[in-house]
Amino acid sequence: MNDSTNHQEKNPVYISFCTQKGGAGKSVFTTLAASYLHYEKGYNVAVIDCDYPQWSIHKMRKREAEQLQANAFYQRKAEVLFQKLNKPAYPVVPSMPEKAMTRVSEFLANESEGYELVLFDLPGTVNNESVVEILF
Template sequence: MKTKPLFIAFSTQKGGVGKSTFTVLGASYLHYLKGLNVAVMDCDYPQCSVYEMRKREIRQLETNLHYQSKAISMFESLGKQTYPIVCAKPEEAISKAHEFLAGESTEYDVVFFDLPGTINNDGVISTFMAMDYVFVPMAPSRMSMESTLSFIIPVHELLTEHKDLNLKAVHLFWNRVDGRIKKEWLEHYEGVIRQFGLPLLKTAIPQSVRYDKEQSIEGSDAVFLSTIFPADKSLLKGSNLDLLVDEISEIIHLKHQS
């Protein structure tokens, strides 16, 4: 009998804070660098940006010999291919995930769910609550804080009152922390978070253009954000992505294979 994989989501009410980015980065890091088997359910319907990203990258591989050669070499070394990405409506995501997993010979360790930027309908809420863990990227600004807290506090209270829910915990983490932001501002925001008893990860992600660095149609630049490659080692240093994934892995009791 197959072991049930962990269902994980990066989710937030605030658009443009990085939920899809961290879905891709987390999946690629664990699948390609840490020896785990990962799948992605792209529930940001109908645009399915992660699914479309994979299609775009495959088209680029067909014409870019550098990335093509790099991919062939990597997959031969790993002994496995790219992780699957399944596009699904949010209200159908759980049933689609179980259907997908039942039809696979591979045993998966983690399934990442890229949820829509709002949970204001029953279908998204039920999918959200079916996760094992949710991680919420949050920019250090008043607008992002207010939006995030209005979204997270009721969920946290629900988890506190009902221990029998599938969702075990929701954790916040700082994203796009500009070096110019005043330390006292962050401390103030973190004080507000503590007042509500919300878990905040130790790892903060700095503002950096590398987080948008995808493979190109031409050229051979190092790639950071990709569904086909892991973040390039030359760009990983100082990004805190490795620290973030390691901290999350510890919280969800996920053991890396390499």
């Protein structure tokens, strides 16, 4: 990967950070990686939150949007930030693990934005056929 701002590729790279242990920080690491790659390195990133039932990344994004709607001060701050970055926030799409690959295909097919990287936030177990299907 390079740091140029024009990273258009036809097929996105799928990335996931996995461990069998719940509470190990996978959602935090996924959020940090997505933010760094999207905002600092200029890649077009999407996150598929498959960590049902927590959906922590999706719920965090929803809370952030609600807080911005409720507070004009932070709304202005966000507008200035996104104008400076010249790109919107990366999308976070909730999905059941077993539907993740279908969900990401539908999402990418309906988006005009070309995504180069898709990060998956998976549940804290690989003792689930749907998680294994995503990984392989």
